[in-house]
Amino acid sequence: MLQIKTDPDSALSLSEQIYRSICQEIEAGNLAPGERLPSRRELADDLHVSTTTVETVYDHLIEEGVCESRPRSGLYVAAEPILPATQAKDTPEVRWDFSIGAMDAAQFPYSVWAKLMRLVLSEQSDELLMTGDPQGNARLRGEIARVLYRLRGIETNPDQIVLAAGTDMLVAILITLIGRERLFAVEDPGYARARRILIAGGARIVPVPLRQGAIDVRELYQTGAGAVYVTPGRQFPTGQEMPEDRRTSLMRWARETGAYILEDDYEGEFSLTPDALPPLASRPDAGRVIYLNTFARTLAPGLRISYMILPESLRERYRELYSACSVPGFEQATLQKFMEGGYYERHIRRMRTLYKERRGYLADEVERLGLGRPQTSSAGLFELLEVESPLSSGRLMELAARAGVRLSALSDYSILPGKEESSGTFLLGLAGMDKDRIREGLEALQKAWFPRTGEKNGGRE
């Protein structure tokens, strides 16, 4: 006899409570794999609920792989039931990190960085201890301007550059410069962290859907937004480049409405194809473009160094409001020497090759393991993987987490309701692991998601 408890005061729906109870019964061993569940009618009578409610529960159990339906016979606990992780009971260790923010510490040019920081320390310059220029040290800004021109074709005056301790902080600063009275449009799906910082910073945001992979400018006109946060180089998270005609429309929108375009050029340094479009900020009419970039992806997130290029009026406002740059003097001076010595560009070149290899390798392995369709691209530090599975996106995430694999689902980045919810498309970050670890992680995913089609050593642990 099934022990099913329901609580009228629970925040959970009745069907959710019944679903969880059945899973708990299986977990406790009171319902064994292969055992038959009561019929819909029986259970509905037992629990004094409608058959529709039981119907919902049973559909959910099948959908999630907990039970299987046998034609003309009824519902049975699956041979290998896939049970939902009970809340925070066991949060398994992350063994393979495919997350977007991951970093492969082995690739950081540690010895050069340490050598240069030692040099900085030995100079014992008093300036390093002071608050310094509120925009960041001028020589470092000069280096950034030089590299921006060489790697991204952006011509900028170092006076327009502002450094801050991370992109979150740049966004928080921008709200104060642009003003909370303006509405901030964001891509949907889009960069969730920027969205969170905008909301926390008191900005009102409006999600704008994508059309053919890029922000829908017609919709943007209708929002009345005074600023938009976009990722033209590689839309995050869908990975597509904004086409030329959309860029033209977007620039026209900014000009006509007096709005600002916040261009997040994350990973722009790794765009490899010779026909990649240059950033909006490199255009002659870029007066309303605020370019944002970070050293978190090209060097290390732990350094906490991001920067932006401000139009003159906002730069003046910045200097009125802010009297200190949030990046420490030592870090600024070390990065300056790192760039002056040419180490930065060398590092970028090396990483471009490395990421290209990893991308190719990942695509091959995904195919070999039959994990799904990789949507390979020619740039970037993550790939999209479209998984064909009857399980929901949330359930696949849960199975991955239990197998020690961290990754993110495309659906995590959407606000507006859409087809993404059930799409089963995932983002696989490439920056955190070398080839061997990538292979291991993919194999673990395969075992978790397709336990019966595994290799001879396959099957769930």
Next chain:
Amino acid sequence: MLQIKTDPDSALSLSEQIYRSICQEIEAGNLAPGERLPSRRELADDLHVSTTTVETVYDHLIEEGVCESRPRSGLYVAAEPILPATQAKDTPEVRWDFSIGAMDAAQFPYSVWAKLMRLVLSEQSDELLMTGDPQGNARLRGEIARVLYRLRGIETNPDQIVLAAGTDMLVAILITLIGRERLFAVEDPGYARARRILIAGGARIVPVPLRQGAIDVRELYQTGAGAVYVTPGRQFPTGQEMPEDRRTSLMRWARETGAYILEDDYEGEFSLTPDALPPLASRPDAGRVIYLNTFARTLAPGLRISYMILPESLRERYRELYSACSVPGFEQATLQKFMEGGYYERHIRRMRTLYKERRGYLADEVERLGLGRPQTSSAGLFELLEVESPLSSGRLMELAARAGVRLSALSDYSILPGKEESSGTFLLGLAGMDKDRIREGLEALQKAWFPRTGEKNGGRE
């Protein structure tokens, strides 16, 4: 004949335009020292303005030391006219820095710091490169908690501590945690920078006057504020400690209204008197107190490390909103070793002695030079100086700046109209210079402010 130009479209008032024209005439040499100005009547007729307007101008010229009135004779250009600096024409170099944020780099424990950072770099720990704990590295927070107990009597769980790149950033974060729907009360006069960050962060602020040197809690009740930013240890900028009864009222206010107290304990480590009151955060009923402090004053502003102690509910909200700490991994690890090695407390002890000596020396020199009344205190990194001069506070500041002395006026920190405007009270920061430089700076001030009573080498340059 005077060349006085007025412009009806100018943003300046008519009297201000006439005043500036006369100063320019003197500067250009068209009006020599000792020369007589037209009578009020004559000038009013010439310029087709009222005699009241000219009256205002002439009063201003006398007040500011540009002209002198000779009884029954008229207005004459002063023998040594004190001309207002023409806008940004000459911004003289700062030679003596008495500003509040100044720092004496010679006091920074450079060799130990460099040694420890080299150690950190040699360990090549991968963790330093990652984003790490959003509140900051746990071992460093443990050290901060330990030192807080030893130096400030505050018992706190390291889990409640959050690090950020500067106090500005802490304040910006707090707005997002506490919420913009709450009104933020600030002391008036008070810490202008916190006020600016609150406003930039979209918080609504309400200035609350001081009563007997500390925030007026009766007024605070009337504001309906949901948070207050206070400096109980040493009110900034008036330098007074908040008395016990006011502390009790303030805590009661927070309890009764459900408001938060943001306790900025800047320079608290340097409070020397054994009878100094402990911080509000050390009280048993400190559940609504958010304690803020910084390493900018105890170590160096260029390090960009501040921290706060959050009540549990705000800490949870912090972890929902923020996924990264803005202080770089290398800095955190170095500071951790610096504290673990006992270097931090040793440095504080050494600086306490040093600042005590400087305070005594400054008071003696102020007296010797007849600069005014120093309002000496037993703590802190700045002293107040009350200057007796017929010149306005603004004019004295201008003269100081021209002599190469940077300092700030008490009136700079007020919002509400009050007597401070004309008080001629200044803040002299002690952290930036050694005794010799302090003496030189005070001598320069004396020459600038009291040119005729100077020493034998005195007089204006």
